[in-house]
Amino acid sequence: MKIKLLEEFKEFAVKGNMIDIAIGVIIGAAFNKVVNTLVKEVLMPPLSFMTNGTNWENKKLILREAVAIDGTKKLEEIAIGYGKLIEAGVDFMIIALTVFLVVKAMNVMQKKAEDPKNVAVATPKNIELMTKTNELLENQNEFLRKVLAEKS
Numbered sequence: 659m660k661i662k663l664l665e666e667f668k669e670f671a672v673k674g675n676m677i678d679i680a681i682g683v684i685i686g687a688a689f690n691k692v693v694n695t696l697v698k699e700v701l702m703p704p705l706s707f708m709t710n711g712t713n714w715e716n717k718k719l720i721l722r723e724a725v726a727i728d729g730t731k732k733l734e735e736i737a738i739g740y741g742k743l744i745e746a747g748v749d750f751m752i753i754a755l756t757v758f759l760v761v762k763a764m765n766v767m768q769k770k771a772e773d774p775k776n777v778a779v780a781t782p783k784n785i786e787l788m789t790k791t792n793e794l795l796e797n798q799n800e801f802l803r804k805v806l807a808e809k810s
Contacts, residue, residue: 689753689756693752693753693756694749696752697745697748697749697752698715698745701748702714702715702745713741714741715742715745716741717739717740718737718738718739718740718741719737719738719740720735720736720737721738722735723735771785
């Protein structure tokens, strides 16, 4: 039982699934750093400039100020940090737009690759065979219609 499980895992890892996942995670982490830098260093400073120097990361709604009690104890400030939420929203919009554009580009390339009439792009073998099979079936159906029409 353990050997079979080990063999299945080895097959799973070698097929490329694990490698594809690992590559996706690595690229995602690197992309996250790029987006964070883009938001914090490129987009937020002009937004801060347009709003008279507001530092969005530190914006918060204070529910209770910090209070000192007896000089030794201190009640901490309670606040809702909506500035970080704004930055996270900008991050999300950039990532969503980027993913949308990448998927859109991949879909366009896939449609070109799957079009058997497009000679500029090599059509995958399975699409080519399915297209030929479909053409043969259409020819056979047309022939059978003619034969049946002649008998009627």
